[in-house]
Amino acid sequence: MTTKLETLQLALKNALGEGAEVNQALGEVTVVVKAAGYIQAMQTLRDDPTLRFEEMIDLCGVDYSQYGEGTWDGARFAVVVHLLSLEHNWRVRVRVFCPDDDMPLVESITPIWRAANWFEREAFDLFGILFDGHGDLRRILTDYGFIGHPFRKDFPITGYVEMRYDPEQKRVIYQPVTIEPRENIPRVIREETYGTK
Structure with missing residues (x-):
């Protein structure tokens, strides 16, 4: 007797053919597709x-x-998409890797699922992943003047610039990040005279 996940795996392999790698782990099915066949898949x-x-x-x-x-x-x-079949009551994870690390680009799935619009904008904003064919690919969570993509592993924790209101100029200004280094020692292990000498 086959389980529901085995039935799903078989259906995925039959429908997608050799263009996809279908894996099952921890009770979930993941499909890895190549960028060239992403939209078709x-x-x-x-x-x-x-x-x-x-x-x-x-x-x-x-x-x-x-x-x-x-x-x-x-x-x-990579771009990871989670899909749900209401008719069959099963889920699948789809992963597609961007072929170029310097300019990560995959096709937009907004023509297939309109709900992908804001999700793709978020992936662009936070990771710098471009979605070819997206009708309105612009930042959604960070400021329009924000430099870089904050969820990239090489993005500095402090960022590059900070924004603050300048009361003399009566406007918001951008300036390089200035953070004073300080020693973070939990109070439970700190001596009583810490910082007074």
Whole structure:
């Protein structure tokens, strides 16, 4: 007797063919597709009657640059999409790696699931992943003048610039980050005269 996950795996392999790698781990099924076949695979996942993943639940970017404590040798950026089939009551995770680390780019799935709009904008804003064919790819969480992409592993924790209101100029100004170094020692292990000498 086959389990529901085995049935899903078989249906995915039949529908997607050799263009996708289907894995099962920890009670979840993951499909890894190549960037060149990403849109076709997503269209198949939605329209194939044996699959019918009609709902896109989530889409996010991932930076693998320090994955496995630096042992990762694959592409740096990936887009991960979670899909739900209401008809068959099953879920799948789809991962596509961006072929170019310097300019991470995959096709937009907004023509297939309109709900991907803001998710793709978030992945662009935070990771710098570009979505070809997206109608309005602009920042969604950071300020329009923000420099860089804060979820990249090489982005400095302090950022590059800070924004503050200047009462003399009566406007918001941007300036390089200035953080005074300080010693962070928990109070429970600090001596009573700490900082007074």
